[in-house]
Amino acid sequence: MADIDEAVIHMPSQDASAHIDTDLSDETQDFRMLNSISFLTDGSQQSLPKRGEKDFEPNPTLFQADILSASRQAMHNALSYPRLHHPKTQVVGIYSPNGPIPLRSAQKLDTITEESEPSKPAGTDIGVHPDSCVYVPAPKGQYFKSIGQADRWNRVWLLPEEALYLLERGTLDIRWPCSEVGCADDEGTDDSGIPMSLQAAYAAFMGRSGLTSERYSVYTGLRRLGYTIIRAPGWHDAEEGAETSESQQIALQKPQGLGLGIAGVFRQLLQWLYKPGSATTALGPVVGLGIHRSYDDIYQKLSIIPWYDPTASPSSPAPTTPPYRVVFHIYKPSTPFKKSAPPSPDFRLAVVNARTHTTIPTSAQLGALLESTPLDPPVGEKMSRQLYQRLRYGYRNVILAVVDEGVVSYLRIADSAFGKEKLYKQQNTKGNKGPWRPRPKGR
Template sequence: MDDNLEQPNAEAKPLLGNEAEEEDQSSGDDDEGPDWTKLMPASSRPIIPKRGDKEFEPLKQGGSGLQQHILLRSRNAMFEALRATRTISNKTVSYGTWHPTLARVSVAVPRGTSMNNVGHTVPREMVMPDGTMKTQKRLELLPEEGVYLIERGSLMCWKEYTIEYPNDGTFESVTGIPMTVQQAYTEMIGTEDLTMDRYQVYAYLKRLGYSVTRSKPPNAFYPVAGLYPPSMSALSSSYILQRIFSTFSSWISGIFSPLFSRAFDWWRPLRINRWLRSEKNHSFMFRSLRFIPSGHKVPIHSHTETTSPYEPFFNLYKPPTPFKKSAPPPPDYQMVVVNARTTPMPSLSELTAIYDNAPELPLPLPRVRNPSQIQGVSYKKNAAGANIPLESRTTKETITPSMTIGAANGLMPSWFSSRTSAPSKQNERRVNPFAVLRQGTKTAIVATVDAGTINIFRFAQGAFETGPWY
């Protein structure tokens, strides 16, 4: 009996005439119920999203004739684009002559913006139309500059021709032979210490927007980059004198400042050994106990070596850096170019030689946190990225009596001044020592070329002995 009740036995009632017409006019979607799959999140839907235009997608039954037609049309369009003739504008094309004896390209007609940061001016003796010799200045390009401009279509180059034809009207005045890109690669690469690896790195950097020059001038007329500012090691003598004066000033200040300060305690004993306080901390004691020297100032073992491949070859200037090719500023970087398959890793002496000519890097800026903003106060971004209220900026521009007193105190000796400047130093944010350790004091950039693949590495001179953990 229970089994009979579990089985459904309901029968559909016969519809009347009006109800049958309404059933026919109603849509079938209402009977199926709501589509709950539309409410599912996009991440849980079992459908692969289609991003971008798809000309073909694999199907189980195979590709159709329309898909094959679309693929063939796209392939033919690509081939037609690659087969198109390269055209250049006459307003941006320069004309020059390749001189194999000089390994230079003399530019007769410089045009376009590509000539703004390449080439250098050299005085040469030239034959005038009347047959006399006269010294004139002309623009010359190095081999890597000539190949790069020829390859990108900015320079039409001819090779210097020395054969003299008889002036009988049979031959015209021939000044050179037009050079192709293949001929420029063959004749220019291999001269003036230019290898294929170095040219690939040069072209790669130029396409990125860098201004690239030689680290070592190839001749006396090549412009030399400006010198780096002197480091702290070069100013060691002035630094020692500064320490002596600061020690003497602090000693005198320790004697006379209690006499002129407001909160003076007559029962406090007078200390005259303030200048020895720097020798009573833990860092000085640990430095005194070291018997193994540390740091990069310790000379390394010197031994005779052959010419090192790790010598800076290019000077790099960032695109925002103001660059003048007649008087280039100090480079932003100096790059070494080596072959990855034939050159081993640099040794300690080779890296030290690069670091000796590199400038000291400035300390990384401390991390600036945005202060809590006050409602109703307008804020402005400063150069460091911190929010500064406009009221504080206007307050700084207004002269107050406290500023006048501070200016008068600046005219007095340092030992008569109050010690109110100590809290401001405590509020300054310290530089993260791990950021200093990661950046290093000096850097060396090495570009390796492995069968046309360029990889750029950075070697940093660590400053582990200057950190608080040492």
């Protein structure tokens, strides 16, 4: 009887109320199937193992505790498997804690010939970003088509987020420099031969040159989805990263005045009759006096409330405030990208930490953020036919990446122009029901 009772306790309940819809991703998974994989010797297994069965309720025995312990141990064994680099495809990068530096031979010549010159920002003399901290002497692979910057000696320099991303996915092997470990540099290279662990890379790169965990989470998430992502001019919080508009706005100039005499008076009279101006609501009717040839003139006079025009260039754009500032330029996987001449980005993104900024951004903050982006009006055949698509797209748009403890939510903020959509000028479109047909008689 005791064995039967224990077996009953171990089996899941048959009660319908106990089987509640549960998201399996929120529960502890059974990783014991990883024990059946031979990581080191068996190379014939081409498919991933399936998940095991899962109990939906706890019981007072140690049966489930043993299962969880074995599952955790299997997970730790799988994570402790050493990741190896094939000698033919191995890419080695060297950490440079002081930023971009020239080659040893070129550096010696610079110290001899340019001792009297003032110091310049790191990286400006060799043509790479001054925040770069890892260089790859012999780059290989498709990732370097959109990552890194090459200097005069064909070394590719990586930013902290780029180096950490490649190291995390196992594409790059970062080595400590000889200056950090104190080894002898006999061959004239900075490679000490000591690899940098992932924990050491997080400690060295995270927090360097404005890189935060929130920005890195957004960067890695979009990179894994196939997007090309680069830094925007507003990356550093201490600098103003407002962008200038790509196309200058042309101010429409009004006529200064009319000539004196009978011709000028007659021209003013015709303009008052056929081109009615703004209505005066202080005295008389709102529509005003005059001859109205169409309903458009009447509706135009009824629009007495000024509306916002996003195409008008502001007199003095307000400065943006962190974190409501564009920090990433994003390109779709289908967009042709060239590192030497990046095209106009498909998306502009700002990263917000939900834990430190718990309130909704104000209208002034969003307005300054939108004004820092260039004008991007809704154009195209589809946009010209659909009103709601034009309003949703807007004339300026920014994506807010709100990060809450690693969970990223993307919000699109657009600057729409409701006043530019004249509903009275749109033609009434009939439905797709076809012409009128008489109802058949009978039945």
